[in-house]
Structure formats: C-alpha cells, structure tokens
Amino acid sequence: MIYVEKFTFRETGVIKLEELKRLNLLPPQERLLKGPVAILECPEEIPCNICVPFCPSKAIQMESIIALPKIVWDKCTGCGICVAVCPGLAAFVVDISKQDADYVTIPHELLPVPRVGDKVMILSRSGEILGEGVVIRVWERNKTYVITIKVPKGLGLEVRAILSKPLK
Amino acid sequence: MPHIDRRIYEHPIITFNRGKRVIFYFEGHPIEAYEGESVAVALYALGVDVFSWSPKFSRPRGPFCMIGKCSSCFMTINGVPNIKACKYPVREGLVVERQRGWGLLAKSSILEDYKPASSEKIETDVLVIGGGPAGLIAALTAANYDLNVVIVDEHFKLGGQLLKQTHKFFGNVELFGGLRGFQIAEELAKKIALEKRIRVLMSTIAYGVFRGGYVGVVGENAHYIIKPKALIIATGAQEKYLDFPNNDLPGVIGAGGAQTIMNEFGVKPGESALVVGSGNVGLIVAYQLLQAGVRVRAVIEILPEIGGWFIHAAKIRRYGIPILTRHTIKYVEGDVRVRKATIIAVDEKFNPLPGTEKEFDVDLVLLAIGLEPDSRLAIQAGAVVKYMPELGGFVPVRTRFLETTVKNMYIAGDISGIEEATAAMLEGKIASLAIVSRLVDTSRSSKALEEAEKVLKFLWEEYRASPLLLRAKRGKEAVTISINELEDLRKKFPSPVSFG
Numbered sequence: 275m276i277y278v279e280k281f282t283f284r285e286t287g288v289i290k291l292e293e294l295k296r297l298n299l300l301p302p303q304e305r306l307l308k309g310p311v312a313i314l315e316c317p318e319e320i321p322c323n324i325c326v327p328f329c330p331s332k333a334i335q336m337e338s339i340i341a342l343p344k345i346v347w348d349k350c351t352g353c354g355i356c357v358a359v360c361p362g363l364a365a366f367v368v369d370i371s372k373q374d375a376d377y378v379t380i381p382h383e384l385l386p387v388p389r390v391g392d393k394v395m396i397l398s399r400s401g402e403i404l405g406e407g408v409v410i411r412v413w414e415r416n417k418t419y420v421i422t423i424k425v426p427k428g429l430g431l432e433v434r435a436i437l438s439k440p441l442k
Numbered sequence: 443m444p445h446i447d448r449r450i451y452e453h454p455i456i457t458f459n460r461g462k463r464v465i466f467y468f469e470g471h472p473i474e475a476y477e478g479e480s481v482a483v484a485l486y487a488l489g490v491d492v493f494s495w496s497p498k499f500s501r502p503r504g505p506f507c508m509i510g511k512c513s514s515c516f517m518t519i520n521g522v523p524n525i526k527a528c529k530y531p532v533r534e535g536l537v538v539e540r541q542r543g544w545g546l547l548a549k550s551s552i553l554e555d556y557k558p559a560s561s562e563k564i565e566t567d568v569l570v571i572g573g574g575p576a577g578l579i580a581a582l583t584a585a586n587y588d589l590n591v592v593i594v595d596e597h598f599k600l601g602g603q604l605l606k607q608t609h610k611f612f613g614n615v616e617l618f619g620g621l622r623g624f625q626i627a628e629e630l631a632k633k634i635a636l637e638k639r640i641r642v643l644m645s646t647i648a649y650g651v652f653r654g655g656y657v658g659v660v661g662e663n664a665h666y667i668i669k670p671k672a673l674i675i676a677t678g679a680q681e682k683y684l685d686f687p688n689n690d691l692p693g694v695i696g697a698g699g700a701q702t703i704m705n706e707f708g709v710k711p712g713e714s715a716l717v718v719g720s721g722n723v724g725l726i727v728a729y730q731l732l733q734a735g736v737r738v739r740a741v742i743e744i745l746p747e748i749g750g751w752f753i754h755a756a757k758i759r760r761y762g763i764p765i766l767t768r769h770t771i772k773y774v775e776g777d778v779r780v781r782k783a784t785i786i787a788v789d790e791k792f793n794p795l796p797g798t799e800k801e802f803d804v805d806l807v808l809l810a811i812g813l814e815p816d817s818r819l820a821i822q823a824g825a826v827v828k829y830m831p832e833l834g835g836f837v838p839v840r841t842r843f844l845e846t847t848v849k850n851m852y853i854a855g856d857i858s859g860i861e862e863a864t865a866a867m868l869e870g871k872i873a874s875l876a877i878v879s880r881l882v883d884t885s886r887s888s889k890a891l892e893e894a895e896k897v898l899k900f901l902w903e904e905y906r907a908s909p910l911l912l913r914a915k916r917g918k919e920a921v922t923i924s925i926n927e928l929e930d931l932r933k934k935f936p937s938p939v940s941f942g
Contacts, residue, residue, distance in 0.1 A: 284747045284748055284752060285748065286759070287755030287756055288759050289752070289756065315756065317752055318751060318910055320908055321612060321613060322612035322613055323614050323619075327615055339613075339904050339905060359610075361609065362751070362753030363757050384732065385453070385735075397760055397761065399756065399759060400760070400762070401760055401763065416610070416620075416625075417455045417622075434760045435760040441732070441762070
C-alpha cells in the first residue's frame with residue numbers, strides 16, 4: 275500500500291503546492307512555462323460554479339455545482355476574469371515564463387488600492403512577507419480589484435497577497 | 443460623553459450613504475446621528491459602550507446581537523422602557539436613557555397621553571414573517587402567482603442578514619451567486635417595492651399566533667390582526683452564547699452583531715479583535731474586520747480543524763491572521779469594556795492545558811460559535827419541534843415542502859436548521875410554491891408543484907450534495923417527514939391553531 279500524506283490545509287488554512295498538484299489544481303510545468311495561466315486554489319467541494327460561465331475561453335469545467343473546477347490548461351489565456359469573479363477570492367493568474375521576473379495576478383479588497391508602478395509588500399499564503407513587488411496592472415469588477423504584480427523570479431507560485439503598508 | 447468617532451468613511455467594498463443629520467438626546471447630551479441609523483449604532487459610533495446595567499449585580503451591558511434577538515441593548519426611549527435600541531431608528535428629538543436594572547414606565551408622562559394604537563384587521567393569502575432571503579423570495583414567488591402577501595419584519599430595512607454580508611455569494615448565477623449579500627438585499631427590496639400584491643409592514647413584530655388562525659403583529663402605535671390562508675415563518679437565527687468569566691462585558695459581541703455595526707451602518711466595532719470560532723461566520727467576520735481597518739489578533743477554534751470553508755480561511759491567513767486550532771477562551775478582563783482576553787490550549791478531550799495561556803490586548807471579542815434557529819413563534823403556535831445539534835437547536839418537524847405540524851404553517855431559512863442564505867432562498871421558494879399549489883386553480887397549481895419539485899431536486903441532490911454541507915443535510919433529513927407521519931403527529935400532538 276502506498277502511504278498518502280494527509281491534506282493539512284483544513285488545519286492550517288494554507289494549501290501546499292503538492293496538495294494543489296494532487297488535486298489537479300496546479301498547471302503542469304510545461305504549461306506554466308508557456309505563459310500566464312489561472313490557478314484556482316479551490317480544494318473543497320463547495321456548491322459554487324461562478325467561474326464557469328464567466329470564463330471567456332470556456333476553459334473551466336465542472337461536472338456538477340459541487341465538483342472541483344478543472345481547467346483545460348491550453349484553453350486558458352490567463353485573462354484574469356476568474357480572479358475578479360471568484361466569490362472565494364481563490365483564483366490567481368501566474369506567469370513564470372519570463373526570464374527576468376515572475377508575474378502574479380491576485381484579487382485585492384483592502385484599502386488603499388495600489389496604483390500602477392507602486393512598490394508593495396508581497397505576502398505568501400500564510401502572510402509571510404516575501405519581499406517587494408511592483409504593481410503592473412490594476413482593474414476592478416464589483417469592488418474586487420484585480421492586481422498584477424511583478425515579483426522576484428521564483429516567487430510566482432508563492433505570492434498570494436499584497437499590502438501597500440503593514441497592517442496595524 | 444466620550445468623544446470618539448467610530449464611523450467608517452472609507453471602505454473598500456461599501457459606500458455608506460448617510461442620511462440627513464438629526465439630533466437626539468442621550469441622558470441630556472445632544473447626539474448627532476444620521477437618518478437610517480439605529481439608536482444603538484448612533485450611540486456606539488460616538489463611543490458609548492455601556493447600554494444598560496444588569497438588574498441584580500449592576501453589571502455593565504453593551505450591544506450583543508444587534509438584530510433584535512437579545513436584550514442587551516434595551517433602553518428607555520421617550521419614556522418607554524425596554525426598547526431594543528438596535529431596531530429603533532434615530533429621529534429628531536428622541537430622548538434616550540440607559541436603564542439601571544429593570545426599565546420602569548414613567549407613569550405620569552406615558553399614561554396621561556396614552557391612546558390605544560389603531561388596530562387593523564388584514565386578510566391575506568400568505569403572511570411571511572421575516573424579510574430576509576427566505577422570506578423575500580417566498581413573498582416574490584407567491585406574488586408571481588397573483589397571491590396577496592403581507593411581509594412582517596422587525597427591522598426598518600428589508601433584507602435580513604443579507605444587509606451585512608459584503609462577500610460575494612457562492613452558488614450559481616441564477617441564485618444571485620457573484621453578487622454581494624447587501625446587493626442581493628437591494629435587488630430583492632426593489633422587486634418587492636414593485637409588487638402591488640405585497641404589503642410590507644416594517645418595524646413590526648409578530649407577537650403570537652392565535653386560535654382561529656390569527657397572527658398578532660405590533661409596531662409603534664400600530665396593531666394588526668392578520669388572518670392569512672397560509673403562514674411562512676422565516677425568522678432566521680440568533681447567535682449562540684459561550685460561558686467564560688466576564689462574558690457579559692461590553693466588547694464581547696456576537697460576530698453577526700459586529701457585522702451589523704460595521705457593514706450595515708459603517709461603524710467600527712472596535713480597534714483590536716479576537717474572534718472565537720472558525721466556522722464560516724468567524725472566518726468571514728475576521729476578513730471583514732480587516733477591510734474595516736480593525737486589527738485581528740487571531741481566530742481561535744477549539745477543534746483540531748478549521749470549522750469553515752478553506753477558501754475563507756485562506757483569505758485571512760494570507761494577511762497573516764493566525765487561526766489557532768485546539769484553543770478556547772479562558773476569560774476576558776476589563777471594567778466597562780473588554781481590555782484583555784486570555785486564551786488557552788486544550789487537549790483531545792477539550793480540557794484546558796494549564797500553562798498554555800496567551801493574552802491579547804483587545805477591545806473586541808467576537809463570538810462566532812454558531813447560530814441557533816429562532817423557532818419561538820413556531821413553538822408558540824404548537825408546532826412539533828425536535829432538538830437537533832447539527833441544525834443548531836430546536837427546529838420544527840416538517841414535510842419536504844416545509845409544512846409544519848400546524849396546518850398551512852410553513853418554515854423557510856435558518857429557522858428550519860442553520861445553513862446559509864442560498865439554501866434559505868431555495869427553501870423560501872419551495873414553501874411558497876407549495877402554498878401556491880394549494881391556493882390557485884388546477885392548471886397553475888400543477889405548474890407550481892412542478893417548479894417546486896425542480897427546486898427540491900436541485901437543493902437536495904445537487905446543492906446539499908457538497909460534503910461540506912453534509913452535517914446540516916443529515917440533520918434536515920432527520921426532521922423531514924412524510925405526509926403520513928405528519929398526519930400521525932398531528933393526531934398525537936394536536937395544535938390548537940391551524941391556517942387555511
């Protein structure tokens with residue numbers, strides 16, 4: 275029998291890359307290296323399929339309202355609509371195909387809203403400060419800001435939040 | 443009077459459009475407030491933490507539930523004691539006083555100008571008690587089939603607890619998924635306003651169900667005796683309490699109460715918070731506190747796992763808010779408001795582990811340990827209820843169409859067992875369609891039943907198929923009975939009341 279390590283995200287509130295991979299939520303390496311692609315960090319069978327009808331490329335599939343989302347990786351263009359509409363703020367777009375830096379697109383619902391060119395603190399899934407990033411693009415949909423940040427090479431799969439200034 | 447301004451002027455999600463400025467009097471001090479605010483919120487915004495003193499030990503009491511379900515904000519307004527200040531809209535010239543002990547009628551002033559309230563008799567097809575997601579959908583569904591509907595709601599705004607939900611809803615687009623809770627409330631309220639067949643009685647309380655199928659409803663200077671052909675009780679739920687020393691100190695607030703203060707009214711509930719309980723409510727309120735500019739020190743959870751959905755947990759973890767599992771609250775300290783909270787780790791049997799205490803300097807301790815169905819009216823009417831821990835408390839036994847053992851009395855939403863707003867809307871629809879099928883002609887009746895079956899199928903087989911909803915689903919299965927079982931229960935426990 276193969277020993278399967280237990281998922282720990284229900285204890286920690288932080289999902290590990292290998293857990294995302296086991297749930298088929300992480301794009302394969304070849305796809306990641308091709309350019310921007312969505313990652314839906316949605317590991318539980320919650321009754322929600324909002325991302326499906328909104329995806330302009332019809333790249334997200336769900337067998338039922340409680341199924342985990344499945345992305346057809348080659349259809350996904352990394353446009354970021356899912357980042358804007360996901361009620362769980364669980365959608366991200368990652369681009370690790372560039373030489374100089376990685377690019378991460380995240381949902382943001384805190385004040386202040388950063389502007390293009392701002393330097394911001396970049397945070398991991400557990401709120402650890404990973405360094406500094408630069409805001410590349412900002413757009414909004416129903417008060418969810420979709421923010422693309424340029425982050426140091428190697429951090430594309432780690433950065434999941436930003437802050438313009440430290441929390442109180 | 444403290445001189446603090448807790449109003450929120452900038453918020454990432456909500457624009458607080460405050461109404462006209464009004465002045466009222468609080469223990470002799472003029473108070474500036476805005477139309478649309480409740481007395482409780484207007485006082486809290488200016489730093490009033492103590493709303494009353496307890497009758498026996500004169501302990502200070504502050505707001506707790508903020509939705510009219512508890513007695514924490516009882517005040518004397520214009521000489522009338524025991525008014526829920528959380529449900530009382532501010533008005534020019536009100537005279538508000540705190541109560542030390544029991545509230546007493548100021549006999550001379552009140553009784554001299556006492557005039558009995560006008561009493562109106564209303565006959566209607568459907569009476570809906572509660573203007574939250576379940577009640578509003580139920581009302582709209584019945585009106586859509588040309589039935590006359592009366593909605594009774596204790597608040598001065600429609601929407602129930604949708605009013606304070608700032609996150610985008612899950613589900614699918616047809617079920618308002620993707621919209622924020624308060625936006626759903628706005629949309630439903632707009633639709634209700636356009637329906638000529640729906641009459642809304644705001645700021646009223648259904649105080650009892652009476653023989654002959656009457657429901658007594660009372661508001662300020664108004665009394666209604668309503669005789670509906672069918673009744674839908676959609677009274678929602680209330681926050682559960684937790685035992686720990688000083689749990690009655692102002693600053694210990696229900697998580698939902700804090701949401702009302704900050705999201706419905708735009709007032710900061712405190713500066714620094716500890717959240718007790720990591721179910722969805724606890725996780726969501728922690729995120730909302732962050733959005734309102736309140737520091738969140740930690741969310742604690744007595745179980746070894748986070749109670750709510752991972753995605754809600756991830757939203758606060760990525761900003762560095764710790765979720766401390768296997769921890770409980772030991773006590774809070776403070777004189778007139780919480781100053782400090784002490785938590786402690788527990789073992790597998792939930793026994794506290796001495797020496798593991800941690801202290802937090804917080805002025806806010808939010809209880810998010812679960813909700814309890816508000817089934818009081820159904821119980822008073824004589825409905826057979828069952829205690830279901832997985833549903834939060836006592837819930838009426840019902841058919842799959844949500845009819846209780848009281849004939850033509852239906853339930854919908856959290857009163858039927860705690861779930862969330864989407865399930866509440868689906869239940870409101872089912873109960874309403876079942877009533878419609880009894881009250882309209884044959885051809886439309888079968889259409890309504892068909893529609894009800896469709897909603898039932900989606901709710902039970904698709905929506906509640908989620909493993910995260912399993913516990914509630916099992917609880918609901920256990921209290922859902924067949925028509926034959928319903929008839930048996932009606933014989934065994936006859937209710938003095940019936941409708942229709």
